[in-house]
Amino acid sequence: MNKPALPNSFRTGPNEQGMFGIFGGRFVAETLMPLILDLEKEWEAAKNDPAFKAELTALSTFYAGRPSKLYFAEGLTKHLGGAKVYFKREDLNHTGSHKINNCLGQILLAKRMGKKRIIAETGAGQHGVASATVSARFGYPCVVYMGATDVERQKPNVFRMKLLGAEVRPVSAGHGTLKDAMNEALRDWVTNVEDTYYLIGTAAGPHPYPEMVRDFQSVIGAEARAQILEQEGRLPDVIIAAVGGGSNAIGLFHPFLDDKDVKIVGVEAGGRGLDGIEHCASMNAGRPGVLHGNRTYLLQNGDGQILDGHSISAGLDYPGVGPEHSWLRDSGRVDYVPILDDEALEAFQLCTKVEGIIPALESAHAIAQAMKIAPSMGKDEIVIVNLSGRGDKDVHTVAGMMGMEI
């Protein structure tokens, strides 16, 4: 593959058309186009509005609990016997994951735009919960589309959303996972475009969503960078995050992209292995294509039909990835590697035992990668893992995998 010439900075994208190299763009039906242009304008204005920033900062601090801690995982570090492992504790945020960062930003935009109703898609249910939460807080009706398979494997989150006053609509098309939920959310949006705000949960979708979600999530990397400088007096050697649609990963990565000595690793769901189709490693095993408003790496068959994929983790069970990751992959700045279901499960259990932290299965993929590389690194080297969420939602799935009933 032809590598594009290396840019001076990796942090300048997207361009005016919403492109990161050949990726991204605005591949949507005409009905949505005027609204997307509106959103872009509103986002530009909000970005430069001190009042918007102040309101978001206040909510992030007093409602979501930011800044999240950068925690030295001493137990895991000892166990692995190599590099020092730090966790960026997004699991400690209100609602239990990084998703709240994006939801707070977008709900303020929805308010700015005078919208009356919120819709969202969700996989693991973490984004659904965060959307339902901010909708409750700001008094909006909220409809969450969720694949029927995911409704089944993320029951605690379904109940949480209902408690928060959201309506959860199960989607049974396809495999009943995140991709299908996103299709259905887009159909709702096209139908109710006048009064509805689509609160996309990851750094994907049509421009300006990938950029906007990245900017709301970049608080993770900005904090982590300052925290490690303060706690260790230097930048880390490696940073690692799990990649579903890519929002927690781009949030951690973006502030580090121009730190040339920091190695950046994104972890894709390797499922049951990359040989077959039971994985969600779109950047390791897919090809560029167009889905859900943007061009990006996708799992697809020879005819350009999108495959369903598989992951033990509902939040990584998506056959695509945000377009900026596709660009970072091709430019060589970030390495994307697969972690199998079994490896993630092992990391889930190890982290629980040696750290007393139950990680989300999504985050367990990132921990598994740290387990692979830390032992052969020097004791003075530093790895930061994005602990994107807590694992309470996953205990049913994990019990099932371990052959137990709870």
Added chain:
Amino acid sequence: MTDTRIDRRMAKLKAEGRPALVTYFMGGDPDYATSLSIMKALPKAGADIIELGMPFSDPMADGPAIQAAGLRALKGGQTLVKTLAMAADFRKGDDDTPIVLMGYYNPIYNHGVERFLADAKAAGVDGLIVVDLPPEMDEELCIPALKAGINFIRLATPTTDDKRLPKVLQNTSGFVYYVSMTGITGSALADTAKVGEAVRRIKAHTMLPVCVGFGVKTAEQARLIGASADGVVVGTAIVNAVASVLGPKGEKVADPAEAVATLVGGLAQGVRQARLAAAE
């Protein structure tokens, strides 16, 4: 751009003083042979332009009926290559009826845009409707298609205001497809008076014929919409006619081509009465 079959057909109907009946069906639903027989039955039953649906796994702008039809087609082994072959097979017996391919961009992008346009041209395809390519993305397929002599038919919608309309119309050719409502295919028809108003609004900006689709299911609706529009597009009703003669396992319990022909015959009556009624 030189005349295409679409331009010629539209000019002819204008001279006759009636709107076009534009019929959408899903290529390969439920299988290639049956689907080809449906395609061949369409002009005989009174269809003026054929929209040949290209199935896609993730049809974001379609309602349950067309979603299900696409899945049946994919299950039956339909691919983009086979859809192009179907157009070519049809052309062997009919060199006049315009064929418009309708679908989503990814299978085309995956096939390769230049290769797709060459194959489509060779198969006798006249126009394209690609739902997820707004004017902002014209460099992808619209401009290359126009260069290849294939019409690129754009959707205009109730959210396309007067300020935006020129941008939407700029590289459009063949006809303009007005989507009667904000919504997905198969929804209920919008207020026909409002649709008439929208058609007049668009016609003030363009010389192109304006066809109206989304929600038209009956001959009576075709008649009402056809009073102001240059063409009436029917899709979900046709796809439903196919589904209505399939059993629970997808087996045919009656001839889908016949079921479609009966429906289209009625719709053809509807469009032929549209202007008579309007003149009354």
